[in-house]
Amino acid sequence: MISQNTIPTGYLRKVHHIALNVRDMQASRYFYGHILGLHELKGEEVDATLKELVAAGKIANFVTPDGTILDLFGEPELLPPDPDPSKSFTRAYHLAFDIAPELFDQAVSVIRKNNLVIAYGPLSRPTGRGVYFYDPDGFMIEIRCDPH
Template identity: 30%
Template sequence: MNVQGINHITIRVSNIKSSETFYLNVLGAKIVHKGNTDIYLDVGGVWLCLIEMKDAKPMDKNQIGVDHVAFTVSEEHFPKAVQLLRERKIKITRGPIKRGGGNTVSFNDPDGNEIEFFTGSLQERMKNWQ
């Protein structure tokens, strides 16, 4: 078997319309497909599927599961990304700070799913974690 990369990430959301607005306006996502309870987005070449789960409850931070999704942002555009979060009054949960070989800032989508913008590479991060 030869896994070539991540194909897509599916995120459960409580309201497809508010999540669509968030991912389009904050992450610059492009709509690939839009259904009644799902939407497929392209975010910098990453395929995200948002699926509406009306009766779902937010995950407890101590549960097993995905902790966060991190997107690469260039050093050059990182200050603009942080400024955008602040202008849109999106609560920053960590940062902006220099950590793991790059600049990082973390924030939540409307349902509390944690998202990170990170400027470093895997190689830079490993140098810092050794």
């Protein structure tokens, strides 16, 4: 039973989905689907409540290997307060994806081959390796791995 003041530890099971507003749906679908390799939900995979919006190109849904859904909401008029993506413009700082340590360098190579703007890294620290870069809307993405 949930108390009136707190949700007990363990009641929240997982992150169900993350929703991002994107200015250019085509560029964002390419980034998340082709560059990052996330599976885009199509046809019967799309939630019934979103089918009409997906068909109209206003929403795109991706799923990560762990089952977290990434929803992209098309907002063509969306502009960050500052065109410099290194200046944070949202309360969400970045979205981090985990990768096997042996695949990290390959991921960095893909980022560079696609001429994505790297904010930090690649860098190594006691918790592993990471590289931070921007999606088409200037939202920071991290690819990270545990230490070998």
